Amino acid sequence: MTDFAIDLSGDTLSGIVGGADVPHAVCEPCAPGFELSLDSRFTDFEGVTLNDVPYNVQGHFSFKADSITIPEMAPDSSAQLTVPFKFTGHLRGVGGRTLNLKGAGVVNVFLTNTSGEGINVTRVDYDFTSETSVP
Numbered sequence: 001m002t003d004f005a006i007d008l009s010g011d012t013l014s015g016i017v018g019g020a021d022v023p024h025a026v027c028e029p030c031a032p033g034f035e036l037s038l039d040s041r042f043t044d045f046e047g048v049t050l051n052d053v054p055y056n057v058q059g060h061f062s063f064k065a066d067s068i069t070i071p072e073m074a075p076d077s078s079a080q081l082t083v084p085f086k087f088t089g090h091l092r093g094v095g096g097r098t099l100n101l102k103g104a105g106v107v108n109v110f111l112t113n114t115s116g117e118g119i120n121v122t123r124v125d126y127d128f129t130s131e132t133s134v135p
Helices: none
Strands: 002-008 011-018 040-042 044-050 053-055 058-065 077-094 097-114 118-128
Touching: 002 097, 044 077, 058 097, 077 118
Parallel strands: none
Antiparallel strands: 002 011, 011 044, 040 058, 044 053, 058 077, 077 097, 097 118
């Protein structure tokens, strides 16, 4: 489960999202040269609020991004890779209305190569570009 907060032109939608189809969690450890998909889809929502008013919602968040190639890495090193993404979201049950969301930004992938453990994805952040994160 992951926290989220989205600025909707002055209103704040926040909560916790899970139920993920997250392909970047499939290679632990990852081999150099492995093509890692950064597409993700989330379908379970908890604690969703709009301006601190709680709602029971259904829907999805989808992130589409290019794959990355896991690089060669020296032992005990880390790396950050960045690629653009596009976002769509659909939520039903927010104050009696349906929200259709779209946006874009960059996805930051953090890798570590720990001696004896190999290359692991330690964190993936989808960071919205402010101009494109509104519905």
